Amino acid sequence: MFKGFYNLTSAMLTHQSNLNVVANNLVNVSTAGYKQDRYTATTFDDVMYARVGTNFSEGQEIGRQSYIRATSEIYTDYTQGTMEPTGLSLDFGIVGDGFFAVQNPDGEVHYTRMGNFTLDDDGYLCLPGFGQVLGPDQNPIYLGTDKINCDKQGQIFYNEGGLIGRLGIYSFEDNGTLVHTDRGLFEGEGAELSQDCEIWGGYLERSNSDVVKQMTEMITYQRALQSAAQISKMYDQLMSRAATDVGRMQ
Numbered sequence: 584m585f586k587g588f589y590n591l592t593s594a595m596l597t598h599q600s601n602l603n604v605v606a607n608n609l610v611n612v613s614t615a616g617y618k619q620d621r622y623t624a625t626t627f628d629d630v631m632y633a634r635v636g637t638n639f640s641e642g643q644e645i646g647r648q649s650y651i652r653a654t655s656e657i658y659t660d661y662t663q664g665t666m667e668p669t670g671l672s673l674d675f676g677i678v679g680d681g682f683f684a685v686q687n688p689d690g691e692v693h694y695t696r697m698g699n700f701t702l703d704d705d706g707y708l709c710l711p712g713f714g715q716v717l718g719p720d721q722n723p724i725y726l727g728t729d730k731i732n733c734d735k736q737g738q739i740f741y742n743e744g745g746l747i748g749r750l751g752i753y754s755f756e757d758n759g760t761l762v763h764t765d766r767g768l769f770e771g772e773g774a775e776l777s778q779d780c781e782i783w784g785g786y787l788e789r790s791n792s793d794v795v796k797q798m799t800e801m802i803t804y805q806r807a808l809q810s811a812a813q814i815s816k817m818y819d820q821l822m823s824r825a826a827t828d829v830g831r832m833q
Contacts, residue, residue, distance in 0.1 A: 591815040597624050598808040604657060605801045608792040616696030617767045617790035618659050659763050664791040666783055672729050673700045676788040679780030681752040687714035693768040694753060696788055702726060719751040719776055733784030752777040
């Protein structure tokens, strides 16, 4: 009886975690360059084995049943999003592997696929609310005007001619080591200039989160959560009834 209660409680926690991830994906479905997250779970005993190993006990294992599930990993899907034309000269999209580098006022560098840039008060290319966009030399890019165009190598030119600068596109040996922060930014070490991508000026990469699929998953997890909650109430009532009846026995 109590085993079933543990299973149901674990199911509710798992489905709630799934709902949290799906909800975040839906919130960012219109965020340029956003990469959706995925939730995976494992058994509690596997988590314990992974963290402390099996060498601390010399006893014999008496069973492999595990009634609690735990978070295994929330990983990011880096699949290419759809490129959408905007016609805006300060919009840029990356086709291939790579990230824009953005430096905040504190000097911290973050990486993103969002390319909906603008100019700050000093004329530097920036991502609104975050910081200045960096070039290949890791210095901010000064434009001073939005009358520009960009080639597929990321070189930026005045409309009248003349090279201004170049966008820095950085890649990592393993994207799995990146930490996904708020609003589509990433933190990571070991960034190198990417050689395997194109820059499309006047385009934005849309989120790779499919709104229909995310809505379907949300409904599925919501129904599963409700079912587990209803059955857990039945278990609670049954256990209360059993405790009451046992207490009345002579």
